[in-house]
Amino acid sequence: MKHWVAPLQLTIFDVRRVQTELEEHQLLVADCAVDLSTIEELDTSGAQLLLYWIQTAARLQKRWKLIGHNTLVDSTFELLGGYPANMEHATHV
Amino acid sequence: MSDAGQDIFQLEAREHLQQIERSLLELERDPSQRDELDALFRSMHTIKGSGGMMGYQHLADFSHHFESVLDKARKGTVKFTESLASVLLLASDHINHLLDDPQPSADIRQHSDKLLAELNRLVGDSSHSHACDDSDTEHPTARLWHIGIKPSESSFRDGFDCVPVLRELASLGHLSVTRTLTAPEHGFDAESCYLQFVCVLSAETTEAAIRDAFIFVADDWQIDISAAAPESASEVAAPSAGQSELPQSSSTRKTKKVEDQLIRVPSTKLDYLMSLVGELVIVKARLEQLASQSHDEHLTEVSEELTRLSLELRDNAFDIRMLPIGSIFGRFQRLVRDLSKSLGKQVEFITEGEETELDKVVLDKLSDPLIHLIRNSLDHGLETPQQRLSAGKPEAGTIKLKASHLNGQILLEVSDDGAGINTQRVLEKARANGLLSEGNELTNEQIYGLIFEPGFSTAATVSDVSGRGVGMDVVKRSIESLQGRLSVHSESGQGTTIRILLPMTLAIIEGLMVKVSDSQFVIPLVAVEECIETSSTQDSGQDGARLVEYRERLTPCLRLRDTFAIAGARPKYEQTIVIKTDDKPFGITVDEVVGQYQTVIKNLGPLYQMTPGVMGATITGDGGVAMILDVNQLAEDARPMQFEA
DSSP states (O other): OEEEEOOSEESTTTHHHHHHHHHHHHHHOSEEEEEOTTOSEEOHHHHHHHHHHHHHHHHTTOEEEEEOOOHHHHHHHHHTTOSOTTSOOBSOO | OOHHHHHHHHHHHHHHHHHHHHHHHHHHHOTTOHHHHHHHHHHHHHHHHHHHHTTOHHHHHHHHHHHHHHHHHHHTSSOOOHHHHHHHHHHHHHHHHHTTOSSOOHHHHHHHHHHHHHHHHHHHHHHHHTOOOGGGOOOOEEEEEEEEEEOOTTTTTTTOOHHHHHHHHHTTSEEEEEEEEOOOSSSOOTTSOOEEEEEEEEEEEOHHHHHHTTTTTTTTSEEEEEEEOGGGGGGOOOOOTTOOOOOOOTTSOOOOOOOSOOOOOOHHHHHHHHHHHHHHHHHHHHHHHHHHHHTOHHHHHHHHHHHHHHHHHHHHHHHHTEEETHHHHHHHHHHHHHHHHHHTOOEEEEEEOTTOEEEHHHHHHHHHHHHHHHHHIIIIISOOHHHHHHTTOOSSEEEEEEEEEETTEEEEEEEEOSSOOOHHHHHHHHHHTTSSOTTOOOOHHHHHHHTTSTTOOOOSSOOSSSOSSOSHHHHHHHHHHTTOEEEEEEETTTEEEEEEEEESOSSEEEEEEEEETTEEEEEEGGGEEEEEEEETTSOOOGGGEEEEEETTEEEEEEEHHHHTTOOSOOOSEEEEEEEEETTEEEEEEESEEEEEEEEEOBOOOTTTTTOTTEEEEEEOTTSOEEEEEOHHHHHHHHHHHHHHO
16 A cells, blocks of 8 residues: 655645645555655645545545544544545554 | 845735724624624734744734633623723734834833733723623534535635634534545646545534634535434444535625735835836837938837837836725724714715725825825814704714816815814914905905915814914825816815825826927916917016916916026917916916826936926937926916016
């Protein structure tokens, strides 16, 4: 499984670059885990990108998951309506 | 924090302060304007937040108190009174000073404390004595609220994040959020917002308190708030995943789309762009001349295309520098308010034509003369309320500032409905000051002209506002330096109107190209009245001064050849350009009139800047230099000698 570590900041200033990086992964791998534990700054645009990524994975029938949550990521998603239903919850890499 | 970051913060904060001042003046006039109060709160909240982030902690703390008072006013626990507006205006001035230094001195901090004490005193008093009418106050009730939120697609780019808004909602009670992501399968733009939310809030709160969470986004987001009936609370259902449109509610504020994306550019960059465009126009003129001489079809074609493009570029570049005059009108509202209070006069200040556009350079130099004129209208023009009542006029006077277009120029009018100019008093003062000898018969226009003479003042007492006689002559000079003309119209007991006619820009000039031997000159077209043919047999007097007959009157005249000591023989018939300065005709005699000429003004180098009678230069199509004449100065310098002659 491909392991991709999210950047420290995932905000409006980073999303376009991160989108490009994620799309490169999408094209190449069927199994991928995005490690969110490193994220120190996350805003709605960052969260939306992760949600979109998971939504796209479901559409393309790929096995991708978000792993390694941290408090900041948890509280942000909680306010934004929770984690996506089709994501795999895992606390350890 | 970088200096650039602080500079941007200062710039933006000062723009917010202008908005704050406008809103405070509006609220002072009509405290019921909720939109103004919200705009005021938003601006103050932004200054506070950005100030704290940029290291202006004292400013942020001071603004916090200001913001708290505004919040109380929004909630109706504090009444917006005239005294409160006055203190808040002073507080806004103080914030302007606090922007100069993130670490203010002890004196400034002391002043902050003094203002806050005054603010607290007022709020304390009014919160008790002006409790709001119960009928206007919404009582918090425990209930379920349905809140539909559809952020605008540009929210993220505009700097509005959903998380803080939802967090504020969550702070009101128990919040349950259902999210929908309606992103396109292809062409997903990570910087656009495709999210929508439906929230259920269980809280003992009011709709107004919920709306407060959206205060910064209310103009751009679709927000629908409705209270669920208690029995239907259990029926709250999540929206379907495919739901994309929120139901419109009458209470939803209409989205105000700003179609144009704005960027902030230093004016020096625009000046440089203008300079380059000017160079291009000159090169274009040279190419045109070469093409016409060469008779080469292809070269002519390219030259014509370049002409079209460069003129379009020039017009666009000039257009970028144009700003609405309303951007300086705002500051006069405050001026009039403060002065009228200090003079004990009641004034209604009316502005018209704020959208009229002027070159930024002209606009920057226009503020001070207009301040002088408005001050004079207030101090000398308008009568006291008692005087007005006894004259059968309304207690409150009117000062009107109007901008409009007139024949391709800008017309500004400052008018008042005061007592008008007392011509007798002006004459007496002029004679007493030695500006006029006994027995001189003057028309009303000539008498009004005397008030623009240096050192002239008719005020019985010198006040802080005006009356030192140093204002009106400076006004006249300033307007003339902008290639403008100024005239006065006054009627006893009815009021005075001062009209200023200005060019829209100083970067280009519509001129009349004239020649003396091989030297070329440009006379600003705005000043030209007429061209007449004159015989060259009449010799000039001292420094080229002489008299020519114009419309059966002898008109003072300068022969440019003599003024600038240009060698060569005079033609048999010369051309005299009659210009009008101070409403008096004045002639400039030249060898030949080449024709109308629109050109880019070039500043003179330091060596030539002090050359009398010349205000700039331009490069002609053949690469030569033509001097642009300062006709007002030529007339002013020549007249005393002519009168002596």
